[in-house]
Amino acid sequence: xxxxxDQIQITKKDxxxxxxxxxxxIQTFLFACGALSILITFGIVYELGxxxxxxxTLTQWEQPNKETQTDVLRTDDRILISTSGTEILxxxxxxxxxxxxxxxxxxxxxxxxxxxxxxTIPADHPEGKELMTARKVSxxxxxxKTEWNPQxxxxxxxxxxxxxxxxxxxxxxxxxxxxxxxxxxxxxxxSDKLRDTLKPTLExxxxxxxxxxxxxxxxxxTPLLRSIFGQDVIQIYNTASAGIVIGILIIPLVSxxxxxxxxxxxxxxxxxxxxxxATKLETAFQVVLPAAISGIAxxxxxAISRAFGETMIVAIAAGAGPKFTFNPFESAETMxxxxxxISGGDxxxxxxxxxxxxAIGLLLFVMTLGLxxxxxxxxxxxxxxxx
Amino acid sequence: xxxxKSSKQNPRLKARHRTGSVWQTIFMISTLVGIVALLALLYxxxxxxxxxxxxxxxxxxxxxxxxxxxxxxxxxxxxxLTFQENVSKGLYRRFEAEGAFENPTEVDLENxxxxxxxxxxxxxxxxxxxxxxxxxxxxAQAAKEFPNGQLEMRSWLNPNFxxxxxxxxxxxxxxRTAILGSLWTIFIAITFAFPIGVGAAxxxxxxxTDTFINRIIQTNINNLAGVPxxxxxxxxxxxxxxxxxxxxxxxxxxxxxxPTTANGRTVLSAGLTLGLLVLPLIIxxxxxxxxxxxxxxxxxxxxxxATKWQTVWYHVLPNAISGVLxxxxxxxxxxxxxxxxxxxxxxxxxxxxxxxxxxxxxxTLPIQIYQWTARPQDVFRNIAAAAILVLLILLLSLNATAxxxxxxYARRL
Numbered sequence: 001x002x003x004x005x006d007q008i009q010i011t012k013k014d015x016x017x018x019x020x021x022x023x024x025x026i027q028t029f030l031f032a033c034g035a036l037s038i039l040i041t042f043g044i045v046y047e048l049g050x051x052x053x054x055x056x057t058l059t060q061w062e063q064p065n066k067e068t069q070t071d072v073l074r075t076d077d078r079i080l081i082s083t084s085g086t087e088i089l090x091x092x093x094x095x096x097x098x099x100x101x102x103x104x105x106x107x108x109x110x111x112x113x114x115x116x117x118x119x120t121i122p123a124d125h126p127e128g129k130e131l132m133t134a135r136k137v138s139x140x141x142x143x144x145k146t147e148w149n150p151q152x153x154x155x156x157x158x159x160x161x162x163x164x165x166x167x168x169x170x171x172x173x174x175x176x177x178x179x180x181x182x183x184x185x186x187x188x189x190x191s192d193k194l195r196d197t198l199k200p201t202l203e204x205x206x207x208x209x210x211x212x213x214x215x216x217x218x219x220x221x222t223p224l225l226r227s228i229f230g231q232d233v234i235q236i237y238n239t240a241s242a243g244i245v246i247g248i249l250i251i252p253l254v255s256x257x258x259x260x261x262x263x264x265x266x267x268x269x270x271x272x273x274x275x276x277x278a279t280k281l282e283t284a285f286q287v288v289l290p291a292a293i294s295g296i297a298x299x300x301x302x303a304i305s306r307a308f309g310e311t312m313i314v315a316i317a318a319g320a321g322p323k324f325t326f327n328p329f330e331s332a333e334t335m336x337x338x339x340x341x342i343s344g345g346d347x348x349x350x351x352x353x354x355x356x357x358x359a360i361g362l363l364l365f366v367m368t369l370g371l372x373x374x375x376x377x378x379x380x381x382x383x384x385x386x387x
Numbered sequence: 388x389x390x391x392k393s394s395k396q397n398p399r400l401k402a403r404h405r406t407g408s409v410w411q412t413i414f415m416i417s418t419l420v421g422i423v424a425l426l427a428l429l430y431x432x433x434x435x436x437x438x439x440x441x442x443x444x445x446x447x448x449x450x451x452x453x454x455x456x457x458x459x460x461x462x463x464x465x466x467x468l469t470f471q472e473n474v475s476k477g478l479y480r481r482f483e484a485e486g487a488f489e490n491p492t493e494v495d496l497e498n499x500x501x502x503x504x505x506x507x508x509x510x511x512x513x514x515x516x517x518x519x520x521x522x523x524x525x526x527a528q529a530a531k532e533f534p535n536g537q538l539e540m541r542s543w544l545n546p547n548f549x550x551x552x553x554x555x556x557x558x559x560x561x562x563r564t565a566i567l568g569s570l571w572t573i574f575i576a577i578t579f580a581f582p583i584g585v586g587a588a589x590x591x592x593x594x595x596t597d598t599f600i601n602r603i604i605q606t607n608i609n610n611l612a613g614v615p616x617x618x619x620x621x622x623x624x625x626x627x628x629x630x631x632x633x634x635x636x637x638x639x640x641x642x643x644x645x646p647t648t649a650n651g652r653t654v655l656s657a658g659l660t661l662g663l664l665v666l667p668l669i670i671x672x673x674x675x676x677x678x679x680x681x682x683x684x685x686x687x688x689x690x691x692x693a694t695k696w697q698t699v700w701y702h703v704l705p706n707a708i709s710g711v712l713x714x715x716x717x718x719x720x721x722x723x724x725x726x727x728x729x730x731x732x733x734x735x736x737x738x739x740x741x742x743x744x745x746x747x748x749x750x751t752l753p754i755q756i757y758q759w760t761a762r763p764q765d766v767f768r769n770i771a772a773a774a775i776l777v778l779l780i781l782l783l784s785l786n787a788t789a790x791x792x793x794x795x796y797a798r799r800l
Contacts, residue, residue: 026696027594033586034595034604037670040663041607044618047625181417189411190418202421207782208428209724211753212775215760219768220431248424255421281407302613309615311727312753316760336617336727343620343731349629361621365614372613376606 048365051358056139060352061095061132062153064088068096069109072125076115081131083109093117093134096125100134142359148322148338150352159322160360163239163332167314168307170243170328171250175303178247179254180296186255187262188284199256206252214316217245222317225329233329237319240328245317246310250303257302261295262288266386294382298375305371309364311336335360430516432779435772436543437515439522441529441536442558445506446473459497466496473504494550498559507558509766510536543773552739553750557766562774564741565755568654568734569723569781571742572751575658576665576722581715584669588711591670592677593699612667620728623660628652628732635659637746652733655745660732661725665718672714676707709796716789720782726753752778 065085072079079096081088088094088111092103100120101113115122137155145156182202186195221241226234234240265288273283289296319331320341333341339357347354451458451473453465461469467488471479482488482499501507510533513525518540529538551561587608595601628651633639635651680703688698704711734754742749752774759771 020694023694023696027590030586030590030594033583034590034601036583037587037604037608037611037667040611040622040666043626044614044622047622048618051625178417178420181414182421185411185414185418189414198418198422201425205421205425205428207720207786209726209753209778209782211724211726211756211760212428212432212778215756215768215771215775216428216431218760219435220427251421251424279403279407281410282403305613309617311615311617312757315727316757336615339617339621340727340730343624343733344736347733358621358625361618365618368613368615368618369610372610376609 044365048358048362051355052362054350055352055355055359056137056142058136058355059093059134060137060150060153062135063151064131064133066131068125068127068129068131071127072096072129074115074122074124077113079111079113080109081111086133088131088133095132095134096129097123099123099125146324150356155356156324157360157363159324160333160335160338161363162324162326163314163318163322164308164334164336166239166326166328166332167243167246167310167318167334168304170240171246171307171310172300172304174244174247175250175254175307176300179251179299179303180258182251182255183258183262183296184284184289187259188280188288199259202252202255205248206256208249210249210310210312211316213245213249214312214314217241217313217317221245229329235319235329235331237317237331238329239314239318239332239334242314242316242318243328245313246307249310249313250306253306254299254303257299258292258296261292261299264295264386265291269386291384291386294379294384297382298379301371301375301378305368305375308371309336309368311340315340335364432772432775434514434516435769436776437518438541438769439513439518439525439529439538440509440541441511441533441538442507442541443510443533443536446504447537448505451500451504458500461493463491463493463496466493466500467491470496470500470504473500478503492550494547497547498551498554501559502556508556509558512541512766512769543769544776548770548773549777552741553737553755554739557764557770560759560770562752562755562777564738565750565752565774566777567741568749569751569753571654571745571747572658572661572729572749573719573722575655575745576661577715577719579659579662580666580669580718584666584715585673585711587666587670588673588677589699589704592674593695593703608667608670612671616664616725617727617731619660619664620731622663623656623728623732627656627659635746650733652735652748653746654742654749657729657732657734657749657751658745660728661722664725664728665722668718668721669715672718673707673711676710676714677703679710680706709792713789713793716785716792720785720789723782723785724753724778726751726757729754730757752781 064087066081066088069080069082079101088103088106090103090106094101094103094111094113098120099115099122100117101115102117103111103113105112135153142155142157144158145154146158146162147154147156148159186198190198218241221244222234222236222238225238225241225244269287269291270283273287278286314334314337318334318337320337321331321333322338323330323332325332339360342353342357347357448458451469453461453469456465458466458469511529518525526538529536547559548561549566550563551559552564554560587604591601591605591608595604627635632651635653635656637653637655684702684706685698688702693701729749729751734750735748736750736758738748738750740747756771756774756778759767759774762768
């Protein structure tokens, strides 16, 4: 007996939980890896938000197309300007070279000003110097105006959003019917063997880099459309061609996700429908589709979000220069296309272009994130679970 | 008898079946449309990458034979002599001063000869399909319109294209710099994203309990995977290029490559940006692979007294590694094709120097394709098509590796 009690004591000693420092370090490191993803999201929101905030709060300079008519000395508080261009109202802050001035009164071409405004230093300005007027970008203006050209003080995001919506709608018109049809065909009609060949083949389409699709849109789809509708009707860069090709890019996404949803519907439901005398099509449309509707809806929404964010196709084929138009055969620039074109040039920090890009980026991020969260909600809320 | 009876009972049966077969045809045609789109894409690229071209030479290549050796078979020394004899002394000295003859390769010299001696330029081109079909017509047209030109069947995708640098002349332009740039950025992206991605996946699958913070992490990763790639580009621009400029330009380490253009638009910034982009994909793919490891393996390991990390390191990971690698390779092929974020981060529009390290300026294969496609001249579309073929071949071999890995290691489980 004594022997066993001895042993028990030894075991007791060994069984006590030892602190395992290495294990804890490893676990902390792994947690940090996971938490980094949250940091990335915060980084995106913070950086986009910070620059976008600057865009809405900093003073932007606008060109009213006016210049000084005479030499301005540093002591003058009256300056003569040309009469062309936009009218300048009292209480406006104007800038000539580096000096800012506050306009107190306007009499025709002559401005009464307070020199050296905003702690700038009054200086001499020769004749013919360009005038800039200060202004702030209001959120209301941003979301209601339809002309976008930061260089001359036009900040209506609709010019870009409209083009994004145009290409996305065209893409959806192509991708949703075709993608869903493919999904129904693969899941309900095709034999297992055919399905196992077709599905990976279509997924090759999804693996092709988007810049290749851009090339395809410009050198194949646009000439094709132009030969159908006529050279004068369709411009070389147009949203229709870009939209159709985005649609082709998204087909595999829609078909693959929808097919998974259709495939998950249990066989018993189909057999019950057949038993009641339904044809194959009736079974597919009236039994299987409704049962899989949450998955299909999620696929559609993810597809829309993908179309919003698609960049290279529109950058190559949809054209440069923001334009508010509903004609798909004209060129227009989408949000993503604009970001790529502007940042592709020599972009200087703290310029109006730089800040405005982040405002556009933030809007795009919010739009796509909202759609993605919405699609997850649909799946969670409406999914039919079968035993 | 039964048919007539049933059609009597249900007079619409025939119509219903007809509707059924009409829709079945529609579904089949839709599937065909998808396949046709894929074929059209490939056809379009192939058509531009090969075909007849009319090339006009100032000096004919045949006249540059040396000791009976044709121009393209000459050695470096012979090429150097050929070049020296056929250009003005001033030009030769200029190139000598620039160091062009210090360690020239055959390709470099051939390109110089093509540009300065032959002065070759493409004046007209035809697609591959047209070249095959209307051969006689093209020959007649070329002879009529370009009496000084030579009609050649040209493959824009050729060995010279792979090893030549960027150039203003389409005939000599190549993708060497772009391929090296792509490899560098991908290398950095993977070095950064692979350990972190796999670490996060292990945490989420093996350690994380169902707490609020862990649920947030999981949802967040799924959402990050759906963020448009251009947004990652903007994040990279704001953080790596601008905020961390000292580090990404190499100034902090005193290894500034080119003091005049010191900025953060380097291989390192691009690689890290791509790393952020593929991180969620690597995590999600690795999670799936780890989840597929049977629970009994873990229990057996615990039963023998192994700690959690010992279980993960010696049992879970070895069994999940094929899935993890496959997922990683697929993420790499996504990253290789990415263009938009790198344009935003600031790829160079025209560089001739190979990237020599993480602090070099960079361009990548997709960016090269984008820039060539965006040019107005048709001839650049041809080299864009050739570059696309290079990119697709690269992607295809990566995916083949992924499938090979999956098949090879899947058997061991």
